[in-house]
Structure formats: C-alpha cells, structure tokens
C-alpha cells in the first residue's frame with residue numbers, strides 16, 4: 207500500500223472540539239481514504255511524507271444547498287443555453303472547491319444537467335471539482351417557485367408527481383427537490399403561499415425513499431413548511447418562518463433545516479439598488495424574522511445543516527460557504543464548533559457521513575489546510591489561498 211503521510215498537522219477532525227496538536231495522518235493513495243491518525247506514523251520506504259508545518263487541517267465543507275446552473279447576476283438563470291450553462295456550472299464547481307467545499311448537493315438544476323456533470327466527474331473526465339449529489343430539475347406546480355424556462359419539472363397532481371419523480375430517478379437523480387412554498391425568486395409568488403399539495407409531496411417522498419433517495423423541500427413560510435414536514439421530507443430548505451409546533455414536529459421526525467441565511471443576507475445587503483423592488487422588499491422584511499426563528503429552532507435542538515443556496519442573486523460560489531459558517535456564529539448564536547458541525551450535519555442529512563464529513567479513519571481524505579485555528583475564529587476558513595484536498599489529492 208502506497209501512502210501519503212501528513213505530519214506536523216493541527217487537526218480539527220470535525221467531531222471533537224479539541225484540536226489534535228502536531229498529529230500525523232496517513233492516506234492510502236489508491237483508495238483516497240484515511241488509514242491512520244496518530245501522534246507519530248513511521249513512513250515505509252515508498253510512502254510520501256508531507257509536512258503540514260503546524261498549520262490547521264479541517265474537514266472539507268459539505269454544502270447541502272447549491273445551484274451550479276444558476277447565475278448570481280441573473281435571478282432566474284436568464285436565457286443561457288445548455289452549453290453556456292454547462293460551462294458556467296463547471297466554473298461554479300471549481301469556485302466551490304477552491305473555497306473549501308469538497309461535496310455539494312444540488313437543489314434543482316436548470317436543464318437537469320447536474321446529472322450528466324456528476325457522471326462525468328465520477329468517470330474522471332472533469333477535474334478540480336468537488337463531489338456532486340445531483341437532483342436534476344426541481345419539482346414545482348404550474349406557476350410555482352422555479353417554474354421558468356428549463357427550470358423545473360411542472361406537476362399538478364399526485365399522479366403527475368409520481369410519473370415525473372420516477373423519470374427523474376431513472377435519469378440518475380441522487381436526490382429530489384420539491385417546492386412547498388413561494389419565495390423570493392419568482393415574480394408573483396410569496397412565502398406565505400403553499401405550493402404543491404401534501405398529497406403531491408407525499409408521493410414524491412414515497413417514490414424517493416423507496417429508492418433510498420432524500421427529499422429537500424423549499425419552504426420559506428407557512429403553511430408550506432408544515433405541509434412539507436407532514437409529507438415526510440428529509441429537510442426544510444430556508445425555513446425562515448418555522449414556528450414552535452413545527453420545531454416540535456421536526457425534532458420528533460428528525461427533519462433537518464438548511465437555513466441558507468447567506469442567501470437572504472446577499473439579496474438584502476447587495477440587491478437594494480439593482481433587484482426588482484418586490485424581490486428586495488420581500489427579503490428585507492423576512493430577514494430579521496428568519497434569524498429569530500432559525501435561532502429558536504437551533505436552540506430547541508433541530509438539526510441545522512450547512513447550505514448556501516449559492517447561485518441566487520449576489521450569492522456567489524467562491525466564498526459564501528465559509529461565510530455561512532460565520533453567520534451561524536454571528537446570527538444564530540452557535541459556537542465555532544457547532545457552526546463547523548453544520549457541515550457534518552449536511553453529510554448526515556445526505557446520508558454520506560459513513561465516508562465523508564470528518565477527518566476519521568476509513569473516510570475519504572477530503573480536507574482543507576489553513577493558517578489559523580477555526581475553533582478560535584471561524585473566519586479562519588475564509589482564507590482565500592487555503593489548500594484543498596480531495597481523496598488525498600491536492601486540488602488547490
């Protein structure tokens with residue numbers, strides 16, 4: 207077995223709050239997995255030794271909510287054709303990886319091209335990109351959130367949902383995204399509008415779970431949030447208006463919230479001048495409420511997973527994931543450890559935590575190397591020239 211041995215590493219493993227000072231870890235070059243973590247590892251003759259120089263090694267970030275086919279400068283992705291969209295999607299993936307994201311879940315992709323992109327990555331035909339969990343196009347109702355050209359699978363009955371979900375899974379979707387409420391992205395729909403019926407969503411959940419796939423529901427307000435929880439989805443995306451009763455329901459059922467607060471903040475802070483007034487106003491009103499409600503959910507023990515909604519207006523791909531961690535500390539009141547843990551929670555939600563999400567034996571060696579201790583200041587993760595490794599290979 208040919209190994210890479212990283213020595214003099216200060217390891218934050220994503221599981222323990224304490225950093226392991228001046229440790230070593232070994233990676234099997236063939237499998238890309240960590241085989242050993244110890245204070246000292248003596249190298250064999252054909253092992254490669256890499257001196258980390260007392261820098262900090264931390265798990266690659268898992269982002270559970272991204273849109274690589276969206277353009278942060280155009281709210282609906284505009285009328286880019288499939289070729290341009292594909293080129294931009296690959297650029298987006300590279301930006302994610304450079305920022306420290308080693309695994310991204312799609313939550314609806316225009317043209318459904320995340321599925322073939324993921325396949326090409328798996329076949330080794332696209333490099334310098336993170337692992338991808340592909341959703342294909344999101345499922346929405348006529349006139350619902352995401353019902354724009356090439357944007358969504360439009361369904362208007364339980365039977366239509368069943369057929370479309372089965373087609374999506376047949377095409378290779380790893381996960382399913384449904385739209386349970388209005389939002390800030392579609393002209394003319396609002397957060398307090400329920401979208402899709404509980405029956406339609408239940409069918410989506412049944413068909414996806416039957417194939418061991420997870421379901422994410424865009425739900426910003428009520429009754430959309432409640433409907434989606436009742437339908438049995440795995441995660442509520444945004445959840446800005448989650449209430450006490452829903453918090454209790456989510457705890458009981460193990461439903462996650464992926465708050466994507468950077469998306470709300472980006473629209474509000476940067477979009478004032480350039481976005482349509484209706485869009486900016488909707489978000490500005492909701493933002494303070496969102497902080498309060500998500501914080502309450504967190505304090506009451508709901509699982510919070512990392513996601514950014516990158517691709518939405520002014521919500522770029524390059525540094526928003528590390529910034530979301532900072533916002534978890536600043537706005538939701540998490541410790542640095544709990545903030546970083548949202549990345550591991552994302553791995554749990556995505557059911558990949560047996561192989562990803564932390565620096566532990568038998569997991570893939572997906573990690574970042576940064577100068578400062580993220581457990582002292584989460585902003586350390588925002589270092590622009592960090593090193594990024596995927597399966598033990600240096601990518602940036």
Ligand SMILES: [Zn+2]
Pocket residue numbers: 389424425443444
């Ligand atoms: Zn959404």
Ligand SMILES: [Zn+2]
Pocket residue numbers: 271272273313515
């Ligand atoms: Zn989204």
